[in-house]
Structures are given as structure tokens and as C-alpha cells.
Amino acid sequence: SWGHPDNITHPTSCPGAPCYNPETREKYWGSAGALVNAGSILAGKSVHLERLISDDLSYKLELTRPDGTTGDSTFVTGGSNPDKVTTKVTVALPGNSWALSVYNPRQEQVIKLRNGLLAMVVVVAFILSGLLLLLLLSSTRANFLLQEQLVTNKLLQEEKVSREALLGRQFDLIACFDQSTRRIKTRRGSNFSDRQQNTLDRIATARAAISDMAPNQDEDISVQELLAEGSFGKVYRGKWRGTDVAVKIIMLPGNMSGREKREKMVVWEAAISSSLIHPNVCQTYHYRIKPVKESAKQGLETDKCGSAMVSSDLGGSSCTDEVHSYEVQLVLEYCDRSSLRDALDAGLFLTPDGVNYAAQLECAMDVAKAMLHLHCNNVLHLDLKTRNILLASSGAEGKGVTCKVS
Numbered sequence: 001s002w003g004h005p006d007n008i009t010h011p012t013s014c015p016g017a018p019c020y021n022p023e024t025r026e027k028y029w030g031s032a033g034a035l036v037n038a039g040s041i042l043a044g045k046s047v048h049l050e051r052l053i054s055d056d057l058s059y060k061l062e063l064t065r066p067d068g069t070t071g072d073s074t075f076v077t078g079g080s081n082p083d084k085v086t087t088k089v090t091v092a093l094p095g096n097s098w099a100l101s102v103y104n105p106r107q108e109q110v111i112k113l114r115n116g117l118l119a120m121v122v123v124v125a126f127i128l129s130g131l132l133l134l135l136l137l138s139s140t141r142a143n144f145l146l147q148e149q150l151v152t153n154k155l156l157q158e159e160k161v162s163r164e165a166l167l168g169r170q171f172d173l174i175a176c177f178d179q180s181t182r183r184i185k186t187r188r189g190s191n192f193s194d195r196q197q198n199t200l201d202r203i204a205t206a207r208a209a210i211s212d213m214a215p216n217q218d219e220d221i222s223v224q225e226l227l228a229e230g231s232f233g234k235v236y237r238g239k240w241r242g243t244d245v246a247v248k249i250i251m252l253p254g255n256m257s258g259r260e261k262r263e264k265m266v267v268w269e270a271a272i273s274s275s276l277i278h279p280n281v282c283q284t285y286h287y288r289i290k291p292v293k294e295s296a297k298q299g300l301e302t303d304k305c306g307s308a309m310v311s312s313d314l315g316g317s318s319c320t321d322e323v324h325s326y327e328v329q330l331v332l333e334y335c336d337r338s339s340l341r342d343a344l345d346a347g348l349f350l351t352p353d354g355v356n357y358a359a360q361l362e363c364a365m366d367v368a369k370a371m372l373h374l375h376c377n378n379v380l381h382l383d384l385k386t387r388n389i390l391l392a393s394s395g396a397e398g399k400g401v402t403c404k405v406s
Contacts, residue, residue, distance in 0.1 A: 042076050049078055058082045058103040063096055079103065086111075163277070221286070221331060223247050228339075233328075240285060240331050248330040251292070276377060280370035282390055282406040286331040292324060337391035337401050344386060348401075366403035374405070381405065 040046050041061070052059050058079025084103040091098045222239040229235070233250035240247075277283060337343065340363070349356045349363075367389060374381060381388075384405070391401040 044076055044078055049076070052102065053078055056105070058084065060085075060101045062099045062101070064099060081105070084108070159277075221247060221288075221329065223249075235332075237334065238331075243285075244334040244336075245285060246332040246334045248332055250328040250330075252326040252328065276374065276379065278370060278373040279402065280366045280404055281373060282335065282404040283333040284330055285333070288329050290327045290329070292327050332406070333392070333404070335390035335392040335404055335406075337393055339387050340389035340391060340403065341386035343391055343401075363403045367405060370403075370405040 037046075041049070044050075049059060056079075058077075058081045060077045060082040061075045062073050063075060064073060081103050082101075085101040086104045086107045087102045089100045089102075091100075220241045224237045224239070227235045227237050227246060233248055236247045236249065238245050238247040343349075349359050367384075371381065371384070388406050390404045390406050392404060394400060394402045
């Protein structure tokens, strides 16, 4: 209070500025000074400066004059790199300020290392982000493929069950015919009626094996117009369970020579074709074997029992009936574009610009894939020709049809 009796905060001899500023309430209490041994500092022999040198540091002491007075502002330097700065301390004094700059090479290395580490961390972070994104995409893709595989496995399992049941049916049928063949060989010396009865027994055994494993499907077949005719049978268009099909009917005389071989060939055709499923193989949906009976007394013209009636019952009738032949019906996939032979005759592979080689190549590939499938299942066709290659309409581009081996 400068000894004032009223304890005023500024000296009485200095009532206003610069002793006291009522607006900012700044007070001037006086001046303070310090005595420094500038000679030792300017000579670089200060204990503190020598300690900086001993620690392998560089320093520079500078004076800054706010009034703009010219002159050398650097008073003293030391070390190998005094112009570099890692740490700077400024002391402001009235009329000037002193700045001590210190350079620490180790700290600069740490800064460089830190910057390098930061850059490496950023790069690693980007790499990890990319790997995480790839992992998420891979996981999503794997989950999608897993779902597709599960659906495919389910379909394959259903097809496997269906095919195993069908193959079991065919094996039982073939076993029945093998047993019947062995019985016939042991009775080769019997008369014609015995051979006829053996044939009937063999057919009856096969039909019994078929009927035991599947419900009766004969009533589902509706035969319509004739499509083709050959030396070994006729092919009709028909309906089977509401689906357009081709019905191949083969007649086997009961007393024909070599009938065992022919009968077994027909059964093998039915068994093999119904068990082979491929887009380029004409599929067999169903087959049946029926004895054709006629009245022994009244012949084919009788009105009492009917002429050459087709019976699905292997037992007797009210008349004296005897079997004169056997009818084998194969319910096949219907191919609406006829055979390859007819297509060639109609110029299917000809265009206004010449031969359609692309369509020919597609047809050849269809046949090759079908034969590969047959050979992989140990089946030889033995009668591959244009008449036995059927064509079905296809919505795909190209030739517009699919070739199927029959």
C-alpha cells in the first residue's frame, strides 16, 4: 500500500496511470531486475551450456528486439547443429526477449521414427480393412455356395432314392428272367406246349415282380395315332397321366424261333432305358408286358370272346383262351420334331447362306454327350443311326431342338 494510511492500492504520489489503470485494474508495483554473468554465457563456458554439449545437444541463444533495432541477434551457439531446433524456450523482458533453441538429434530420430510408425500403422490399418472386407465377401459367398450345395444335395438325394428304387425294380426283373432262362434250359427237351407254358410262366413271373413293387399303371396309358412303324414294332402318340408320350409297342409271337433272345432283348431295352436319365437320352417313363389271347375254338373271327383281345390278366377267361403272342409297351418321352433322318431330309441344317455348321455341331455334341452317358453306365447302343436320334423342341437359341438318343 506504499505506506498509505488509507491502504490505497497505489502510491499517493502516483494516483493514475501508469501506476493504476481503473479499466483493466492493472497495478504497477514497481520494477525488478536480475544480474547475470553474461561473460561466461557469451564465452560458452556456462555450466548449463556445457551440460548441453556433454549430452550431445546443440543450442543457440538469440535476442529479439521488439523496437526493430538492427544487429546480430545471435549471441552464442554450440554443438554441431545449432540452426536446428527441437525445443525452444523464450524469456520475455521489457524491451526485448531472449530465446534459447536446443536441438536434440535423438528426439529428431524419435520424431522420424514416430512418423514412420504412424505411416506404417495407417498402411496396416488399410490392409487389415481390405482383408476384413475380403473376409466378409468370402463369408457371404461361401454362405451362398453352401445354400446352393444344400439344395443340390437335397435334389441329388431325392434322385438317388428314386433311381435306387427303379434300379432295384430292374434288377428284380432281370433276376426273374435269368431264373426263367435257367429253368427253360433244363426243360429244352419238352414239347411245344411246355415251351409255350415256360414262356408264359416267365412273363407272369416278371409281371408279378413288377406289380409287387409298383401300383398298376396300365389304365393311365392312352394310345392315339400312329407315328412310325418298323420291323420290330410300332410307335404311337399317346397320353400317360396327362402327359404327351410316345408308346412303343412290340409284339413277340409265342412260338417264334429264338424268342428267348428277343424277349430278353426287349426287357433289357426297357430296363436300361428306364434307368438311364440324361437330357440327351430319350427317357422311358413306364413299361408293361401283356399276353395277347385269342379263342382256341372260334379263332380270330369269334364274336363270343372277341378277336385277338389284349388282356392284362395272366389268368384264364370264360372261354378257352390261349396266348398266341406277347405285347411289350414302352412309354417313352415324346419328341415332337420327329427323327434326325426326317430333319435332314427336310433341310433343317440348311440356311439361305449355306450349311448351318453351328447347328450341326450342337447336334453332334448332344449325341456325343448321350453316348458318353451310356458308356459311363456300361451300356452299348449297337444301333446308333439317324432314325434312332429323336428331336425335341427347345426354347434355346441355335438349332431350336435338342437331340435325344433312343
